[in-house]
Amino acid sequence: DAMVIQNPRYQVTQFGKPVTLSCSQTLNHNVMYWYQQKSSQAPKLLFHYYDKDFNNEADTPDNFQSRRPNTSFCFLDIRSPGLGDAAMYLCATSRGGRNLQETQYFGPGTRLLVL
Amino acid sequence: AQSVTQPDIHITVSEGASLELRCNYSYGATPYLFWYVQSPGQGLQLLLKYFSGDTLVQGIKGFEAEFKRSQSSFNLRKPSVHWSDAAEYFCAVPVGLSNFGNEKLTFGTGTRLTIIP
Numbered sequence: 001d002a003m004v005i006q007n008p009r010y011q012v013t014q015f016g017k018p019v020t021l022s023c024s025q026t027l028n029h030n031v032m033y034w035y036q037q038k039s040s041q042a043p044k045l046l047f048h049y050y051d052k053d054f055n056n057e058a059d060t061p062d063n064f065q066s067r068r069p070n071t072s073f074c075f076l077d078i079r080s081p082g083l084g085d086a087a088m089y090l091c092a093t094s095r096g097g098r099n100l101q102e103t104q105y106f107g108p109g110t111r112l113l114v115l
Numbered sequence: 116a117q118s119v120t121q122p123d124i125h126i127t128v129s130e131g132a133s134l135e136l137r138c139n140y141s142y143g144a145t146p147y148l149f150w151y152v153q154s155p156g157q158g159l160q161l162l163l164k165y166f167s168g169d170t171l172v173q174g175i176k177g178f179e180a181e182f183k184r185s186q187s188s189f190n191l192r193k194p195s196v197h198w199s200d201a202a203e204y205f206c207a208v209p210v211g212l213s214n215f216g217n218e219k220l221t222f223g224t225g226t227r228l229t230i231i232p
Contacts, residue, residue: 004158033219042205042222043159057219090158094218101147101166101209104220106158 003027004107006091012113013081021076021110023091030096032074033104034066037088049074050096078112086114117142119189119206121223128196129231136191136226138180138206148189149207149220150180159205165189176200201230 005024013019023032031050035043047056049068063085065077078085088109094102120139128134140146147166151159163174170182180191191204203225209218 042224045219048219102218103161103164108158
């Protein structure tokens with residue numbers, strides 16, 4: 001039944017040690033998004049893919065990268081996590097389109113802790 | 116730029132009481148508006164959305180929202196809350212991304228709802 005799956009649900013990493021978060025979807029949606037949500041804050045878009053086309057938000061740090069090897073999977077790579085990167089990372093999908101009416105479907109999130 | 120504001124950071128309601136969560140939008144034309152709910156430690160789930168037409172929108176879990184242009188508001192309501200409604204509620208507006216014609220969601224700061232017996 002799960003439509004947007006994120007693994008792991010909890011990730012602990014060390015300061016500066018690269019980490020990869022995973023997202024998969026069974027909806028066959030064109031667009032996949034990564035949002036960062038810090039404690040008691042609203043989610044903030046980091047980047048998104050439309051099919052294989054990558055779009056980075058202007059204020060997303062270079063430390064954050066993403067890969068989308070196929071329609072179903074998308075990865076978030078944090079090259080050198082800092083303490084300020086501790087957050088919930090949310091993956092979302094949508095069919096994509098130009099009418100601003102598409103629903104985004106969110107996964108349960110991965111909570112990242114940086115020690 | 117389109118944005119939404121949620122004036123209430125935290126609201127406490129007794130179980131069985133009615134609920135209204137406020138959302139104000141900033142946009143000249145008629146915006147598209149969404150309400151999402153986030154249960155503790157979980158992702159976001161769409162409650163309802165407004166695009167046009169009937170200004171009273173019905174959603175899941177017994178929620179509804181009313182679009183009021185005169186007040187620039189899209190408040191979320193529920194006539195009788197249940198303990199399971201305790202969560203964070205986000206109002207959101209889609210913002211076009213020029214590259215591919217897709218959109219991102221710009222969220223309000225959220226309202227945390229606590230239910231007391």
